[in-house]
Amino acid sequence: MGNEKELLNVSKATIGRLPAYHRYLQEKLAAGEKTVSSTAIAEDLHLNAVQVRKDLSAIAREAGKPKLGFAVADLIADIDRFLGYDNLNDAVLVGVGGLGKALAGYVGFKNYGLNIVAAFDADPARVGTTVGGIKVFPADELARLVRRLNVLIGIVAVPREAAQGVADELIKGGVRAIWNFAPVHLNVPENIAVKNEDMAASLAILSKRLAEILNSEK
Amino acid sequence: MGNEKELLNVSKATIGRLPAYHRYLQEKLAAGEKTVSSTAIAEDLHLNAVQVRKDLSAIAREAGKPKLGFAVADLIADIDRFLGYDNLNDAVLVGVGGLGKALAGYVGFKNYGLNIVAAFDADPARVGTTVGGIKVFPADELARLVRRLNVLIGIVAVPREAAQGVADELIKGGVRAIWNFAPVHLNVPENIAVKNEDMAASLAILSKRLAEILNSEK
DNA sequence: GCGGATTCGATAATTTTTTATCGATAAAAT
DNA sequence: ATTTTATCGATAAAAAATTATCGAATCCGC
Numbered sequence: 001m002g003n004e005k006e007l008l009n010v011s012k013a014t015i016g017r018l019p020a021y022h023r024y025l026q027e028k029l030a031a032g033e034k035t036v037s038s039t040a041i042a043e044d045l046h047l048n049a050v051q052v053r054k055d056l057s058a059i060a061r062e063a064g065k066p067k068l069g070f071a072v073a074d075l076i077a078d079i080d081r082f083l084g085y086d087n088l089n090d091a092v093l094v095g096v097g098g099l100g101k102a103l104a105g106y107v108g109f110k111n112y113g114l115n116i117v118a119a120f121d122a123d124p125a126r127v128g129t130t131v132g133g134i135k136v137f138p139a140d141e142l143a144r145l146v147r148r149l150n151v152l153i154g155i156v157a158v159p160r161e162a163a164q165g166v167a168d169e170l171i172k173g174g175v176r177a178i179w180n181f182a183p184v185h186l187n188v189p190e191n192i193a194v195k196n197e198d199m200a201a202s203l204a205i206l207s208k209r210l211a212e213i214l215n216s217e218k
Numbered sequence: 219m220g221n222e223k224e225l226l227n228v229s230k231a232t233i234g235r236l237p238a239y240h241r242y243l244q245e246k247l248a249a250g251e252k253t254v255s256s257t258a259i260a261e262d263l264h265l266n267a268v269q270v271r272k273d274l275s276a277i278a279r280e281a282g283k284p285k286l287g288f289a290v291a292d293l294i295a296d297i298d299r300f301l302g303y304d305n306l307n308d309a310v311l312v313g314v315g316g317l318g319k320a321l322a323g324y325v326g327f328k329n330y331g332l333n334i335v336a337a338f339d340a341d342p343a344r345v346g347t348t349v350g351g352i353k354v355f356p357a358d359e360l361a362r363l364v365r366r367l368n369v370l371i372g373i374v375a376v377p378r379e380a381a382q383g384v385a386d387e388l389i390k391g392g393v394r395a396i397w398n399f400a401p402v403h404l405n406v407p408e409n410i411a412v413k414n415e416d417m418a419a420s421l422a423i424l425s426k427r428l429a430e431i432l433n434s435e436k
Numbered sequence: 437g438c439g440g441a442t443t444c445g446a447t448a449a450t451t452t453t454t455t456a457t458c459g460a461t462a463a464a465a466t
Numbered sequence: 467a468t469t470t471t472a473t474c475g476a477t478a479a480a481a482a483a484t485t486a487t488c489g490a491a492t493c494c495g496c
Binding site: 255267272275282283284285286287288 | 471472473474475
Binding site for chain 1: 228230233234235236237238240241242262263301302307316317319320323324326327330331332370371394395397401402403405409410411413414415416417418419420421422423424425426427428429430431432435
């Protein structure tokens with residue numbers, strides 16, 4: 001098959017760092033640099049050079065060269081391929097309030113392989129409008145339309161109270177992965193992937209680090 | 219001092235899970251339940267019971283009781299105290315475009331101990347307006363005002379290209395922690411905390427999990 | 437071409453995080 | 467009162483992730 005390596009042995013931690021490498025490499029590419037060393041990446045991104053080498057070798061097709069490092073363009077292509085940035089996955093967005101609208105307007109998703117094909121909202125005033133070029137449909141058509149569009153990814157950007165219901169409808173429509181921006185734990189079957197965008201958790205980590213820094217100073 | 223335990227020996231992973239426990243516990247409290255067991259929490263949140271016990275014992279003042287579990291109200295108070303949810307930290311928001319507006323309108327932050335006291339934007343059309351009850355000031359007053367307000371936390375919600383400049387200004391004004399929503403790596407001194415809200419990374423992890431699930435099915 | 441500097445990949449050591457095991461304890465049931 | 471049962475905390479084991487070490491490779495300046 002040729003690419004047995006692909007899905008195997010790439011840790012979640014590594015996957016989480018790949019987008020940062022990707023951005024970094026694109027900067028280097030734009031700056032006209034042909035190669036880059038793990039040492040340099042590690043220094044700039046505040047990581048360990050061995051870790052960078054390991055991460056990259058897990059997904060790179062070509063090995064790095066002694067004294068030169070890795071070929072920037074090749075690495076970008078490798079990450080593109082590995083993360084699926086080069087072929088779009090369809091998704092639906094549920095909830096076009098403040099956050100939902102922001103997400104709909106974020107054109108960057110296309111670069112990450114995500115294509116939002118429809119939006120939904122329970123508020124009749126929002127139904128029929130267009131946000132970020134995406135049409136808004138009534139919430140009660142969710143499951144039916146998702147099924148018809150054959151969409152596998154759902155983005156949940158509704159208020160806390162509504163999130164579980166939305167998740168249920170998405171799953172009823174055949175969605176297999178849910179990106180959850182609502183601050184609740186969603187209850188879903190085993191075979192559904194959920195990724196919580198937990199702002200509270202991020203904030204907790206940030207403020208603990210802040211506390212540490214302030215503490216270490218006096 | 220009495221609380222030597224506080225900042226010690228609580229791993230970042232644990233801190234990241236605390237907000238989820240907090241939400242869960244509040245649901246239980248609202249449902250009128252007085253105690254809850256690590257087993258139940260683990261089951262509902264899809265975690266390991268030993269891990270839950272360890273996490274909780276790292277921050278709880280009272281031990282859990284055999285056969286009953288932990289006191290819900292006490293635990294909530296403990297997490298509140300530990301994460302600083304009970305005393306507000308001031309922050310400024312930079313950038314009130316789509317995402318910034320959404321963040322400004324998110325009232326939930328107050329519950330997480332975050333109080334946004336001012337917003338900034340480079341667009342003159344936005345300056346002077348109010349978003350989510352927060353006044354928008356011109357970007358060139360950033361450093362000065364941050365210093366005067368004595369704010370330690372900055373939220374960056376500007377386009378990629380502007381983010382580094384904003385970070386520099388925030389730091390010049392005395393900010394010590396930056397919550398970065400722009401898809402770039404920020405270059406900051408050692409003694410500044412940065413937490414990237416990396417949507418691309420989340421999405422990468424979600425879609426890899428989706429791929430695994432789909433793969434394991436056929 | 438030759439020698440030095442730099443980086444790589446592989447392997448090993450360390451650290452951190454997660455999970456398993458088990459005796460002790462206290463509530464609930466008999 | 468005694469037994470049963472669910473749960474805890476402590477300790478140990480396992481797994482995962484990070485970091486260190488080192489010989490080999492190859493580019494670059496001379």
